[in-house]
Amino acid sequence: MIVRSRTGRALVAWAIGAAVMRLTLWAPEVCPPIVRSEARLAATHAADWIVANQREDGSFLYDFHRGRGESSGDYNLVRHAGVTMSLYQLVRGGELLYLDAAERGLAWMTQRLQPTGGGGVAFTDTDDAKLGASALLLVSLAQRRLATSDPQHDELMQDLGRFLVEQQREDGSMLNLHDIEAGAPVPGVTSVFATGEALWALALAHEAFPQLGFDEPAWRTLDHLSLARDLEEGFFPQPWPDQWAAYSLGEMAEWGLADHHVTYARRLLERFGMIVRFDAQRGSRYGSITHGPAPRGGGVGTWLEGLAAMRPLTITDERLADLERPVEEALACGAARLAGRQVEPVAGVSEQEAGAWFYDDLTRMDDQQHAASGLLLSLPVLP
Amino acid sequence: MTLAILGFLAAVNPAAAALALVRDRRTDRPRSVVAGVVLAAAVLVALAAAADPLLDLADVNLGTYRLGAGVVIAVAGLRWLVAGAVPACEEPDDDRRLAGFVAFPVLLTPGAVVLSVSVGAEHGALGAAIGAVLAVALAGVGLYLRRSMPHLLMIGLVRLLGAAATVIGVAVAVDGARTL
Numbered sequence: 001m002i003v004r005s006r007t008g009r010a011l012v013a014w015a016i017g018a019a020v021m022r023l024t025l026w027a028p029e030v031c032p033p034i035v036r037s038e039a040r041l042a043a044t045h046a047a048d049w050i051v052a053n054q055r056e057d058g059s060f061l062y063d064f065h066r067g068r069g070e071s072s073g074d075y076n077l078v079r080h081a082g083v084t085m086s087l088y089q090l091v092r093g094g095e096l097l098y099l100d101a102a103e104r105g106l107a108w109m110t111q112r113l114q115p116t117g118g119g120g121v122a123f124t125d126t127d128d129a130k131l132g133a134s135a136l137l138l139v140s141l142a143q144r145r146l147a148t149s150d151p152q153h154d155e156l157m158q159d160l161g162r163f164l165v166e167q168q169r170e171d172g173s174m175l176n177l178h179d180i181e182a183g184a185p186v187p188g189v190t191s192v193f194a195t196g197e198a199l200w201a202l203a204l205a206h207e208a209f210p211q212l213g214f215d216e217p218a219w220r221t222l223d224h225l226s227l228a229r230d231l232e233e234g235f236f237p238q239p240w241p242d243q244w245a246a247y248s249l250g251e252m253a254e255w256g257l258a259d260h261h262v263t264y265a266r267r268l269l270e271r272f273g274m275i276v277r278f279d280a281q282r283g284s285r286y287g288s289i290t291h292g293p294a295p296r297g298g299g300v301g302t303w304l305e306g307l308a309a310m311r312p313l314t315i316t317d318e319r320l321a322d323l324e325r326p327v328e329e330a331l332a333c334g335a336a337r338l339a340g341r342q343v344e345p346v347a348g349v350s351e352q353e354a355g356a357w358f359y360d361d362l363t364r365m366d367d368q369q370h371a372a373s374g375l376l377l378s379l380p381v382l383p
Numbered sequence: 384m385t386l387a388i389l390g391f392l393a394a395v396n397p398a399a400a401a402l403a404l405v406r407d408r409r410t411d412r413p414r415s416v417v418a419g420v421v422l423a424a425a426v427l428v429a430l431a432a433a434a435d436p437l438l439d440l441a442d443v444n445l446g447t448y449r450l451g452a453g454v455v456i457a458v459a460g461l462r463w464l465v466a467g468a469v470p471a472c473e474e475p476d477d478d479r480r481l482a483g484f485v486a487f488p489v490l491l492t493p494g495a496v497v498l499s500v501s502v503g504a505e506h507g508a509l510g511a512a513i514g515a516v517l518a519v520a521l522a523g524v525g526l527y528l529r530r531s532m533p534h535l536l537m538i539g540l541v542r543l544l545g546a547a548a549t550v551i552g553v554a555v556a557v558d559g560a561r562t563l
């Protein structure tokens with residue numbers, strides 16, 4: 001082989017390689033500018049969608065397909081509790097306008113309470129009570145208490161907390177279902193979502209009632225999430241991007257996190273950051289082809305929730321101090337991209353579409369829930 | 384720093400460089416080899432020094448860049464590991480052309496180029512310069528002394544360094560994926 005041909009071949013190979021890399025892994029990350037007022041407006045538009053589509057009885061529109069102009073008619077108690085929780089977060093964030101809708105959502109839940117075998121109370125309308133529904137009801141009540149300082153639901157909060165503890169196993173993992181008739185947890189069934197939801201609820205319960213000992217089960221579940229859950233559930237890559245665990249870590253930060261909790265927090269932040277970066281690469285002209293379609297609004301919202309919930313840790317815990325600026329950059333980028341994909345509430349847009357995020361022409365109540373929460377919690381990092 | 388030096392050694396692969404030219408005596412031209420080494424080192428150091436502006440220009444976060452850089456290094460390493468060194472070339476008569484060939488593609492490998500930017504952005508130009516210059520200089524020495532080295536040993540070394548590049552590339556990619 002002569003030198004010239006080898007050099008020429010190398011040049012061609014380099015050019016092809018560089019082009020492939022630029023189209024895929026090194027695609028440009030597009031983060032549009034966004035200011036605080038724009039993000040707040042997007043969060044309130046999302047909440048407006050929830051309120052505009054709330055029914056008289058306090059339940060919400062579950063989903064809407066804009067192509068067919070109809071809803072599936074499904075409903076989900078966990079998502080109802082999550083949406084109500086998000087409205088209380090907005091109230092806590094100064095958007096008092098949403099208190100009435102949140103209260104009606106809460107009333108719908110308090111009409112569906114059942115006593116459990118261990119002296120607790122579960123939010124359910126079937127014989128199998130889901131852990132996540134009660135956990136998010138408890139979180140809603142805690143957010144409400146923080147927003148209004150009203151203690152009228154304290155007893156219910158404590159009963160819900162007792163139910164969560166009933167569902168806990170020795171290793172800190174949580175059983176997802178409770179057989180109301182038998183008065184016992186259903187063995188062997190866990191949920192990747194509900195464990196983190198329950199942990200956050202237990203953490204908030206301890207913050208509200210420190211004398212009742214909810215911290216001990218909370219630590220146990222945090223240990224399980226930090227050390228074992230992802231392995232046991234076989235997630236790849238790890239850690240599973242669990243925004244509920246992130247909320248919990250943020251809440252428990254002042255209790256004094258151990259090194260393995262901080263390591264878990266770091267890994268979670270890294271994971272959320274990686275997903276936000278990948279999503280930002282969809283912003284290039286060819287990004288939707290090489291990186292697939294943009295995810296649901298609810299998906300992006302959970303990344304923002306996860307990053308924002310743990311951001312205070314990067315400020316208060318020196319073990320994570322190096323992540324403060326990158327977390328802020330990722331939050332700002334994710335918030336801008338999320339807000340940019342929202343259907344603007346302009347003349348001629350129906351109230352089932354205005355303020356929503358659609359994926360395959362479908363929006364679901366938790367799209368607006370997570371987006372509203374994520375955008376609201378991102379505000380402090382925005383100019 | 385040690386890791387950066389090891390990374391550059393694996394990414395440049397001095398053993399593969401030493402096998403890049405045929406083993407004839409026509410081209411014992413140290414000035415050409417030195418010129419090629421200097422040129423390659425200068426390019427790598429310049430890339431490391433310009434790492435931050437380059438990433439800004441490309442609109443790519445350091446973590447994203449390192450993920451891709453790791454893949455490039457790993458793929459180049461796999462190629463050495465599986466296929467061995469690229470067949471040797473006959474040396475060009477022209478001194479300048481020989482110097483250019485030594486610089487590219489012999490010493491300026493894809494792995495070394497992407498690693499320069501990565502190390503430059505993460506640890507600064509000085510750290511990258513030390514690693515890059517050491518690796519390139521070692522490769523230049525190997526290239527010049529190629530006839531005095533056991534051929535079989537060099538072939539084995541190519542694959543060994545290829546394996547090292549693969550491992551280092553995967554580590555860089557994983558680290559990049561985890562970088563916020």
